[in-house]
Amino acid sequence: MAFNEKLAERVRKSLSEIRGVKEKQMFGGIAFMVNDKMCVGVDKHDLMLRCPAELTDKLLAEKGVRSFDLTGKPMKGWLLIGPAATESKKDFSRWIQLALDANKNIKAKPRKKKTKK
Secondary structure (H helix, E strand, C coil): CCECHHHHHHHHHHHCCCCCEEEEEECCEEEEEECCEEEEEEEECEEEEECCHHHHHHHHCCCCEEECCCCCCCCCCEEEECHHHCCCHHHHHHHHHHHHHHHHCCCCCCCCCCCCC
């Protein structure tokens, strides 16, 4: 698999008490959807994290944090959190909680209707 399974298992364990969590293959990694919204994921050895857009620049100044950039234009409200920033249980839990808090304030995208052929 293209993502760190040990890191994914840490995420699974941390979200095990949360209702409405679903896993989805995404971006070459795995995403954890909470209430039908992407909350956190694992890409290679990094945590993909959704955060409040207004905190993006502040969080980028922290050790091990990088922009999440799929298109050449970094997206506000998305970060890659490297292993150095998730090694300790306390730091890992902080990032997961930040993602869960952000998830509460993000509206789910409307589901696309399936068309019959």
